[in-house]
Amino acid sequence: MRATIAIFLALSLAPLLGGQAGTLTGHEELLSRLRQLDAAGPRAALEIIGRSTQGRDIPALFLARGRFAGQRQRKPIALVFCQQHGDEPSGKEAALLLAAELARRDSGILDRLDLILVPCANPDGAELRQRRNARDRDLNRNHVVLSEPETQALHRLFQEWFPEIVLDVHEYGAVSPWWVGQGVLKNADEMLGALSNLNIDAAVRTFGQDVLYPAVRERVAADGFVLFPYTVGSPAEGDRLRFSTNDIDDGRQSLGIYDTLAFILEGKRCGAVDNMLERRAAAQLSAMTAFLREAARRAPEILSLVGAARARLLAPVAPGERSFVRMDYFPDPARPAVTFPVFNLQEWRAETREWKNFEPQVKVKKSVRLPLAYVIPGGESRLVDLLRRHQVRLQRLAAPAQARVEAYRVLHAAARLEEESVKPEFDLETVSETVTLARGDVLAFLPQRARRLLPLLLEPESSWGIMTDTGGQESAFAAYGREGGTYPVLRLMEPADLPLEELE
Numbered sequence: 001m002r003a004t005i006a007i008f009l010a011l012s013l014a015p016l017l018g019g020q021a022g023t024l025t026g027h028e029e030l031l032s033r034l035r036q037l038d039a040a041g042p043r044a045a046l047e048i049i050g051r052s053t054q055g056r057d058i059p060a061l062f063l064a065r066g067r068f069a070g071q072r073q074r075k076p077i078a079l080v081f082c083q084q085h086g087d088e089p090s091g092k093e094a095a096l097l098l099a100a101e102l103a104r105r106d107s108g109i110l111d112r113l114d115l116i117l118v119p120c121a122n123p124d125g126a127e128l129r130q131r132r133n134a135r136d137r138d139l140n141r142n143h144v145v146l147s148e149p150e151t152q153a154l155h156r157l158f159q160e161w162f163p164e165i166v167l168d169v170h171e172y173g174a175v176s177p178w179w180v181g182q183g184v185l186k187n188a189d190e191m192l193g194a195l196s197n198l199n200i201d202a203a204v205r206t207f208g209q210d211v212l213y214p215a216v217r218e219r220v221a222a223d224g225f226v227l228f229p230y231t232v233g234s235p236a237e238g239d240r241l242r243f244s245t246n247d248i249d250d251g252r253q254s255l256g257i258y259d260t261l262a263f264i265l266e267g268k269r270c271g272a273v274d275n276m277l278e279r280r281a282a283a284q285l286s287a288m289t290a291f292l293r294e295a296a297r298r299a300p301e302i303l304s305l306v307g308a309a310r311a312r313l314l315a316p317v318a319p320g321e322r323s324f325v326r327m328d329y330f331p332d333p334a335r336p337a338v339t340f341p342v343f344n345l346q347e348w349r350a351e352t353r354e355w356k357n358f359e360p361q362v363k364v365k366k367s368v369r370l371p372l373a374y375v376i377p378g379g380e381s382r383l384v385d386l387l388r389r390h391q392v393r394l395q396r397l398a399a400p401a402q403a404r405v406e407a408y409r410v411l412h413a414a415a416r417l418e419e420e421s422v423k424p425e426f427d428l429e430t431v432s433e434t435v436t437l438a439r440g441d442v443l444a445f446l447p448q449r450a451r452r453l454l455p456l457l458l459e460p461e462s463s464w465g466i467m468t469d470t471g472g473q474e475s476a477f478a479a480y481g482r483e484g485g486t487y488p489v490l491r492l493m494e495p496a497d498l499p500l501e502e503l504e
């Protein structure tokens with residue numbers, strides 16, 4: 001009750017914290033302003049990359065000095081997308097300001113990188129002022145199943161240009177019950193989340209965390225804003241603070257899994273959708289600009305780092321090479337506490353608080369040896385369709401053939417808790433056998449762009465694959481985990497002479 005009253009007070013007093021309601025840019029106005037930028041000169045080109053559930057255009061602005069991707073080998077491409085969550089509009093407002101600035105003059109960005117800017121990835125949610133899309137799906141929990149036209153559009157765009165750098169822009173709620181119960185609001189103007197899924201190339205992850213992040217924080221501080229690592233949870237009893245998810249279901253990790261230097265940015269939101277909108281947009285603009293300036297400054301380094309990691313995606317599978325299919329956050333003795341920026345509601349001032357129950361370290365809980373390829377029965381067209389939405393390279397058996405495979409028998413199905421959510425758990429028996437694969441069976445060999453993605457999608461014990469609930473929906477493939485049955489996806493373990501044809 002006390003917390004409820006405090007939240008009410010915090011929300012009603014929030015405008016006093018430094019601003020007033022701003023004017024949200026509606027979708028028609030957004031499109032018209034992007035068309036103006038397109039018409040104004042050669043630096044900006046507008047493309048419609050897809051349509052929302054309700055038929056609204058999803059725009060992308062291609063920004064480059066000279067022809068876009070005209071110097072593909074010398075300049076990286078950055079993809080920045082905003083407002084996957086319709087009630088988080090400040091990224092879009094900042095994107096419009098950034099686009100206008102970049103279309104007008106040089107600012108140390110477009111001479112070093114080309115930029116694709118998607119100001120609003122969820123136009124229906126934006127118009128409805130709701131988090132989810134018009135089909136009530138959370139788009140930032142939809143990057144595994146890609147069932148929604150909005151996430152499909154983003155992934156098509158990504159696969160077409162294969163950008164080296166990605167920024168997914170959001171907002172977080174500064175008012176939350178446990179924190180208000182302690183007399184504070186969360187008070188980082190911006191939170192920036194680096195890659196944490198351990199399957200992503202270690203050099204790419206380390207560069208993001210140890211090189212890019214601190215440099216961005218310094219630039220943002222020079223603008224008068226506080227940037228903090230993206231931290232979730234609370235240190236209440238039985239709870240913990242940790243960095244944000246390792247799940248490849250979100251925009252950052254789902255594109256990071258291609259060894260992309262990807263981040264999630266979370267601006268501070270407090271109260272109504274349009275509350276203090278100008279200040280929120282200014283903070284987002286500061287962080288987005290800082291991120292792009294720093295990426296531009298280090299463009300050659302990023303090109304060679306990401307290029308080398310992506311070359312390794314295409315190398316043959318090494319004996320003993322593994323995929324990390326489960327991980328979680330754990331305490332780190334070197335960092336037992338976190339000093340978090342807060343706003344003290346009693347004394348009405350910004351300060352920091354030290355919290356324990358901090359678990360910043362990601363550790364692997366389960367790994368599996370990589371197969372040479374995954375084999376999907378030809379009849380499993382829903383699964384083949386899902387892999388095609390990820391633009392996985394697939395081949396089909398032109399005639400029956402023998403192969404040495406591993407199959408999983410499902411002895412027992414249960415559940416486990418990971419990252420504060422329930423995941424399916426299976427007691428499996430692995431059986432090695434020589435089988436005759438049928439004509440029409442589909443194979444996905446691992447040396448390909450989706451090398452790190454495939455095991456995470458297809459392994460039954462993966463925390464983030466086809467067997468796991470996504471965005472609150474039940475898995476469409478739940479029947480694959482039936483007790484007493486055999487998981488239908490097989491693992492090709494030895495080279496075989498297979499009559500293959502490309503699946504178009």
Ligand SMILES: [Zn+2]
Pocket residue numbers: 084085088140170171
């Ligand atoms: Zn969000």
